[in-house]
Structures are given as structure tokens and as C-alpha cells.
Amino acid sequence: MTKIQFGIFVFLLCFLPLHAGAQSLDKQFATWAQTDLKRATKAAGISNRTFKRAMSGVQLDLKLPGLTLPGAKQKKQKQTQAEFRSPAKYFDEKRMQGLASIGNSLLVKHQKTLQRIEQKYGVPAGIILAIWGRESGYGRASIPHSVIRVLATRAFLSDRREFFQKELIAAMKIIQSGDVSAAKMKSSWAGAMGQPQFMPSSYLQFAVDFDGDGKRNIWSSTPDALASIANYLKQSGWQSNRDWGFEVSLPADANCAREGPDMAKPIKSWAQEGISRISGRPFPTLEMSQAGMLILPAGIWGPEFIVTPNFYVIKKYNNSDNYALFIGNLADRIGFGMGSFKTKWANQKVMYRSDIRKIQQKLEMQGYDVGGADGLPGYKTRRSIGDWQQKKRIKQTCFPSQNLLKKMGL
Numbered sequence: 001m002t003k004i005q006f007g008i009f010v011f012l013l014c015f016l017p018l019h020a021g022a023q024s025l026d027k028q029f030a031t032w033a034q035t036d037l038k039r040a041t042k043a044a045g046i047s048n049r050t051f052k053r054a055m056s057g058v059q060l061d062l063k064l065p066g067l068t069l070p071g072a073k074q075k076k077q078k079q080t081q082a083e084f085r086s087p088a089k090y091f092d093e094k095r096m097q098g099l100a101s102i103g104n105s106l107l108v109k110h111q112k113t114l115q116r117i118e119q120k121y122g123v124p125a126g127i128i129l130a131i132w133g134r135e136s137g138y139g140r141a142s143i144p145h146s147v148i149r150v151l152a153t154r155a156f157l158s159d160r161r162e163f164f165q166k167e168l169i170a171a172m173k174i175i176q177s178g179d180v181s182a183a184k185m186k187s188s189w190a191g192a193m194g195q196p197q198f199m200p201s202s203y204l205q206f207a208v209d210f211d212g213d214g215k216r217n218i219w220s221s222t223p224d225a226l227a228s229i230a231n232y233l234k235q236s237g238w239q240s241n242r243d244w245g246f247e248v249s250l251p252a253d254a255n256c257a258r259e260g261p262d263m264a265k266p267i268k269s270w271a272q273e274g275i276s277r278i279s280g281r282p283f284p285t286l287e288m289s290q291a292g293m294l295i296l297p298a299g300i301w302g303p304e305f306i307v308t309p310n311f312y313v314i315k316k317y318n319n320s321d322n323y324a325l326f327i328g329n330l331a332d333r334i335g336f337g338m339g340s341f342k343t344k345w346a347n348q349k350v351m352y353r354s355d356i357r358k359i360q361q362k363l364e365m366q367g368y369d370v371g372g373a374d375g376l377p378g379y380k381t382r383r384s385i386g387d388w389q390q391k392k393r394i395k396q397t398c399f400p401s402q403n404l405l406k407k408m409g410l
């Protein structure tokens with residue numbers, strides 16, 4: 001099937017529900033729901049009554065992105081043309097300022113609730129607000145989908161069927177618990193629910209009732225949504241007496257190839273070799289004897305950080321260095337009136353992921369650990385580049401570039 005034919009096929013499925021192909025797909029879905037799915041839910045302790053309440057009238061939603069339609073050859077991702085986007089795009093200053101400004105007013109508005117939450121869970125208000133703002137625009141973003149419909153569609157028509165079926169069963173467990181009706185369980189098109197954007201399994205693990213009405217309502221109760229975010233972080237290991245991290249400045253001759261959680265050492269040891277906070281303030285006394293890790297998201301070409309284990313707790317919410325830095329910086333703006341990172345992200349020539357993969361493969365052949373040749377420069381790739389450069393006695397950058405490709409003979 002060509003691209004155009006595939007497009008027409010999808011068009012027909014979307015807009016002509018009486019088309020034979022669509023009809024049979026709906027039938028297949030209904031049969032699957034009443035047999036395989038029903039059996040699996042029963043085994044997981046979902047009652048017939050809950051199953052009916054959840055699934056009655058639920059139809060496939062073929063407009064969701066990323067579905068795998070039967071008969072359609074999976075499009076091979078054109079990785080050769082995929083560009084690696086510089087972290088700079090992630091930290092759009094206008095967006096950060098907008099979120100910080102609303103966050104500051106909400107800090108005042110919800111002060112008492114946030115203080116009670118901080119007392120109970122040990123997570124500072126700024127971090128909770130930053131996640132709330134990032135995930136759902138402080139509960140103002142439109143979250144229009146029915147989570148049951150999204151998950152049922154994906155459990156039937158995606159290449160991660162097992163994952164989505166598990167989440168669908170978790171969603172039914174929520175309905176069975178009586179916390180919320182199926183109709184009120186709204187999610188994103190990916191199945192992330194409510195103001196904290198929890199998948200149903202995270203809801204079962206971390207959602208809490210904080211307004212005292214006996215129900216965990218992350219959709220329309222602000223105290224429940226905020227305390228659930230705090231509980232997620234606490235259960236994931238948040239250390240209450242510690243910061244998330246600090247923007248720092250490395251001495252010009254410092255070895256940049258020492259990033260990552262496995263190269264942690266006491267913050268005072270980093271300080272002793274001349275790494276200092278970019279604000280000019282000293283590291284807080286409480287932090288000095290505790291573990292800190294170096295993070296250089298763009299190698300020597302961008303802001304540099306010493307982070308604490310709490311940085312990795314934020315990554316459990318969303319597994320991305322940029323996400324965790326975004327939350328940390330937004331929290332600092334809300335809680336402490338700080339601004340953008342002081343060091344700018346350098347304007348580098350755009351690189352293709354395929355070129356980054358070539359660098360990774362070459363390093364792997366020489367015995368370096370790049371954390372998998374995926375075309376994305378994570379900390380293992382960055383520090384292996386730095387180690388390779390040091391061995392070749394060329395200037396360390398700890399980041400892929402066109403120049404590095406040439407130097408490696410690629």
C-alpha cells in the first residue's frame with residue numbers, strides 16, 4: 001500500500017463508519033471485548049457489573065494518533081532524516097515565564113493546602129506546582145478523551161497491546177473502587193488522566209484523597225491533584241531535606257566525561273575541584289556532605305549542573321533529563337524568584353539522529369558504553385565521547401557534532 005492509498009484507507013475508516021472495512025473492524029473489536037478482554041478482566045478481579053459500566057457503548061476511536069491498523073504495513077521510521085533537537089527548544093523562555101507567573105499566583109492562592117502537603121510528604125510547593133503546570137497547565141489544559149475508549153482502542157489496535165490492556169484493567173479497578181464514574185475519567189489521547197496526568201496504574205499506586213471527601217479525584221479536586229503529585233514523588237524516593245540541583249560552572253580544564261548517577265560524589269568534592277554555583281552563592285551547608293552528580297545536557301555547549309538524587313526522582317515522573325531540568329528550573333522560579341539558566345545553549349548545526357548513531361556505533365566497536373546506539377546523546381554517550389576525545393588528545397566537548405564525525409573518520 002502506498003502512502004496515498006494508506007491515507008485514503010485511514011480517511012475511509014474515519015469518516016465512513018458504514019464502510020465494510022470499518023464495520024468489520026468494529027465487529028472484531030466488539031468480539032474481542034466480549035471474549036479475550038472480558039476473560040482477562042475477570043481474572044484480574046473485575047466484576048461483570050464494572051465491566052458493563054466501563055465498556056457499554058465504547059467504540060473504537062480511529063482518530064487517535066499512533067494506532068496500528070490491521071493490514072497496514074508498519075511505516076518504517078525514517079530515522080535517517082530525523083533530526084536531533086537541541087535542548088534549547090525545550091526551554092522556551094516565554095513559556096517558562098508564563099508558567100512561572102501563573103505558578104506564583106497559585107502559590108499564594110493554595111498556600112495553606114501546599115503547606116499541609118509539604119508537611120505530610122516532604123515535597124516543596126515549587127516542585128509540586130511545576131509538575132502541575134507542566135502536565136496540565138495547572139489543570140487548565142483541555143483533557144477531553146474518555147480513558148476507557150482510549151485504552152480499549154489502543155489495547156486492540158497498537159503495537160503495545162499488552163501494556164494498554166493492563167492499563168485498561170487498572171482503569172476498571174478505579175471504577176470498581178467507586179472513586180469516580182467511567183464518564184468522568186478523562187485523559188489525554190495517550191491515556192494519561194487528570195491534572196497530574198497519571199496512567200491508571202500510577203493512579204492506583206499514588207493517587208490520594210486530600211480534601212477529605214473519601215474519593216481520590218485528580219480531575220477536579222485541586223488538593224487531591226496536588227497531594228497525589230507529592231505522594232508520587234515521595235513514594236519514588238524524594239528526599240525532603242534536599243534540593244533538586246544547581247546550575248554550576250566548570251573550570252575550563254575540567255574533565256566533562258564524568259556525568260551520571262554512577263559517578264556521584266559528595267558535593268564538597270566537586271566544590272573542591274573548583275566547580276561553583278553560577279549564582280555565586282555557595283552550595284547550602286546541608287548539601288555539602290551529600291551526593292551530587294554532574295549533568296551536562298549539551299556537553300560543554302550549554303548549562304552545566306550538579307544535581308541531587310531528587311533529580312532522578314523527578315525523572316521517574318517522566319524519564320528525560322530535559323523534563324527534570326524544566327521542572328527544577330520552573331520550581332526555582334516559582335519558589336525562589338530565580339530566572340532562566342544563566343549559561344546559554346549554543347547554536348549548533350542540526351545533526352541527524354543517524355549521524356549520532358554512527359558515532360555511537362563507532363564508540364561501541366571500540367569498547368565504549370553509549371547506553372545503546374539509539375541516535376540520542378544521553379549521558380553515557382556524552383561521557384564516552386569525552387573519554388574518546390581525551391584519549392585522542394583533542395579538546396573535550398562531550399557532545400556529538402559535525403566536527404566530531406569528521407575526526408572519527410565517518
Ligand SMILES: [Ca+2]
Binds near residue numbers: 215216224
Ligand atoms: Ca477527594
